[in-house]
Amino acid sequence: MVVEERLNKIVESDGAVHLTLLDPDSQLPEVAGVIAQEATRGGTDAIMVGGSTGATGVAVDETVQAIKASCNLPVILFPGNAGGLSEKADAVFFMSLLNSRDINYIITNQAIGAPIVYKGGIEPISMAYIVIEPGGAAGWVGDARLIPRNKPKLAVAYSLAAKYLGMHYIYLEAGSGADKPVPVEMVAAVKNAVGTNRVIIGGGIRDGATARERVKAGADMIVTGTIVEEVDDVREKIEELVNAIKS
Numbered sequence: 001m002v003v004e005e006r007l008n009k010i011v012e013s014d015g016a017v018h019l020t021l022l023d024p025d026s027q028l029p030e031v032a033g034v035i036a037q038e039a040t041r042g043g044t045d046a047i048m049v050g051g052s053t054g055a056t057g058v059a060v061d062e063t064v065q066a067i068k069a070s071c072n073l074p075v076i077l078f079p080g081n082a083g084g085l086s087e088k089a090d091a092v093f094f095m096s097l098l099n100s101r102d103i104n105y106i107i108t109n110q111a112i113g114a115p116i117v118y119k120g121g122i123e124p125i126s127m128a129y130i131v132i133e134p135g136g137a138a139g140w141v142g143d144a145r146l147i148p149r150n151k152p153k154l155a156v157a158y159s160l161a162a163k164y165l166g167m168h169y170i171y172l173e174a175g176s177g178a179d180k181p182v183p184v185e186m187v188a189a190v191k192n193a194v195g196t197n198r199v200i201i202g203g204g205i206r207d208g209a210t211a212r213e214r215v216k217a218g219a220d221m222i223v224t225g226t227i228v229e230e231v232d233d234v235r236e237k238i239e240e241l242v243n244a245i246k247s
């Protein structure tokens, strides 16, 4: 519970957590290490490592190692399947893609991965993963029945199911690089329904104002990946995002 408690305490003290997502398929491990170091200086709270395609095995191991060597922040796995696990990470978002049509993404990969998490001593953080339109690669690979952007009630229904199943975190995902992030109305409706469960929002967030709107609507944690990999000045971009969401 070390990493989960740490994140929850930051939500309580700062109002929100910022998470930086690095996809091992997008850059070499040493570059990921440099980005993580700059993100740390910019004030991010933890580094997530994962992706829908190509984020497995050695690429994940080496990326986690490079990040661990370059900063002191917790490294949390965000695996696309059981192949995205690494014993070198501190924690894993132990997630089920609740609106998938494919049982592999709902429970089979989790069953295959669970003994690896157990033996490796990786902290599991129980999380529901719900993919919203447009959904991106996560939606396509995970064969998600995408929640329409204008149907917050459907997101609420899945989120309440996650809460009643005992999941701690609820991640509403618009897809990496999405042209539209999860709508604020949907964030508000979900947070209003689930109360104490932590709500994470990611996909298509590129600036402080967009992140702030979602925190004001009830998001506890904001994930940014693509923008951090694209900008020249990582530290400055992270500062913008962090300053926008912390109270």
Ligand code: 1GP
Pocket (backbone or CB within 6 Å): 021, 138, 173, 174, 175, 176, 177, 178, 201, 202, 203, 204, 205, 223, 224, 225, 226, 227
């Ligand atoms: C993707 O939600 C994350 O799984 C982050 O999305 O890459 O668009 O920031 P971006």
